[in-house]
């Protein structure tokens with residue numbers, strides 16, 4: 001079993017009958033969705049909400065019931081991956097472009113479990129370019145304002161065209177280098193008109209499960 005799958009399958013053991021589960025996005029969350037479906041075959045009863053169309057489609061294919069958001073008050077547990085995790089449990093997310101919906105789910109969850117392989121652990125965030133979701137209107141100006149925060153923004157592209165998120169927006173991948181203060185940068189990013197959301201998750205989780213290539217699982 002690979003490191004991502006190890007972490008994902010451990011996270012799935014936290015899920016109990018009757019829970020509403022938030023489904024993350026990405027290659028690690030993929031294993032969590034598979035693990036939930038496997039536990040449902042053994043009798044677990046859950047309902048889910050998804051952080052991307054891709055995760056929703058996968059869950060439906062596997063028979064996991066998806067609820068409309070109008071039907072829920074809160075999410076019991078969300079399980080999701082991350083691109084970087086620092087020693088204070090701050091995260092960079094959005095490598096797959098799903099950061100906005102992921103952050104909405106995480107912010108509305110009683111428990112947010114982060115699952116990663118050990119390559120994602122860093123002392124300080126920033127080696128991974130920070131994904132920032134921006135609206136397409138005048139995106140060139142928004143990217144100039146991002147650059148003024150002392151980063152190098154690159155418009156994410158896919159097959160020669162701008163990558164478009166599930167929300168119809170663009171992603172600017174911002175190379176900051178070491179991020180000294182994630183909380184301060186978060187506020188500065190959110191004050192730029194045109195920025196919808198960014199991939200810094202500051203103090204949003206208390207549970208990080210790490211799988212390693214050696215087959216071990218650790219709780220941070």
Ligand SMILES: O=C[C@H](O)[C@H](O)[C@H](O)COP(=O)(O)O
Nearest residue numbers: 026027028081094095096098
């Ligand atoms: O937008 C994507 C998400 O934030 C992912 O959870 C993150 O990029 C980690 O992805 P993976 O599990 O594929 O490394």
